Amino acid sequence: MKAIIIMTDFMTSKQRSQTMSKVRGYNTKPEKLIRSHLHIQGFRFRINSPNLPGKPDIVLKKHNAIIFVHGCFWHNHKGCKKSKLPDTRNEFWKNKIAGTVMRDQRNISDLTKQGWRIAVVWECGTKKRDDLGTIIKKLSKWIIEGKSKRIELPGRKIL
Numbered sequence: 001m002k003a004i005i006i007m008t009d010f011m012t013s014k015q016r017s018q019t020m021s022k023v024r025g026y027n028t029k030p031e032k033l034i035r036s037h038l039h040i041q042g043f044r045f046r047i048n049s050p051n052l053p054g055k056p057d058i059v060l061k062k063h064n065a066i067i068f069v070h071g072c073f074w075h076n077h078k079g080c081k082k083s084k085l086p087d088t089r090n091e092f093w094k095n096k097i098a099g100t101v102m103r104d105q106r107n108i109s110d111l112t113k114q115g116w117r118i119a120v121v122w123e124c125g126t127k128k129r130d131d132l133g134t135i136i137k138k139l140s141k142w143i144i145e146g147k148s149k150r151i152e153l154p155g156r157k158i159l
């Protein structure tokens with residue numbers, strides 16, 4: 001276990017930013033960014049598992065861990081400016097997004113009952129290179145150490 005932790009921290013910041021730019025050029029969609037970085041770090045996973053509630057974006061069976069990468073607007077990232085509803089058809093959006101949030105909560109609760117650990121990564125945290133680096137680091141640590149059942153990234157301070 002310890003060896004793996006050291007390995008994920010092994011890259012110097014220069015190497016990490018080189019890897020980042022390589023990945024960034026390859027694909028900029030948030031969930032693909034996260035997948036690429038986890039893959040580079042040696043994690044192996046399934047994507048969009050159809051048999052699990054909510055078809056999770058990333059499933060690391062070995063670590064009993066699931067990662068959802070959520071768009072801040074559609075999944076209502078609380079306190080995030082990207083989750084602000086438009087003024088026009090406000091009621092429509094409110095209902096639509098409330099439905100999504102309810103489904104998310106149900107899926108997470110079902111998955112938790114099945115014994116999975118859940119990480120939610122918010123899209124706003126993947127836009128800047130430094131923020132993304134922080135998220136990948138915390139995520140890797142969470143996957144390997146497996147201390148908590150739930151995490152949400154980013155924490156408030158980098159919003």
Ligand SMILES: [Zn+2]
Pocket residue numbers: 072077080081082083122123124125
């Ligand atoms: Zn956000």
